[in-house]
Amino acid sequence: MERRVTLLVGCPIVVLLFGAFAFAVGAVQQDAGKTKETVAQKCLGCHGSYDKIAEATAKFKASSGETVTPHQYVPHADKKDIPECTECHTPHPVPLEDKSKVVKPDNVDWCYSICHHASNLQRCSTCH
DSSP, X not given: OHHHHHHXXXXXXXXXXXXXXXXXXXOSOSSGGGHXXXXXXXHHHHHOOHHHHHHHXXXXXXXXXXXXXXXXXXXXXXXXXXXXXXXXXXXXXXXXXOGGGOOOOOOOHHXXXXXXXXXXXXXXXXXX
């Protein structure tokens, strides 16, 4: 009986110590709810404000043939949520050493899969 009590008492201590170690070395995600915010902050910290990026890409030619900026808030009527940069862009190393290796997206597949299911960039009210 004593041995069983020792194991039961010792087990939570081991779990607690392992958890503290994993947290300290970053194996456990810290601030889990802030991942999107952190990615956007990192990207926009160098690339400028989201509005500035939207303005700079205003003449983007989508695969549907439409000319529109792919950088829009979701939902578009509100300036609430910035889509995750990594939905379309492949992150590059920081600091950027070789600009020629940056992969630029040439489509808006995320937009088509998430909202624009007719594979065009028309407003929802056009059809619904």
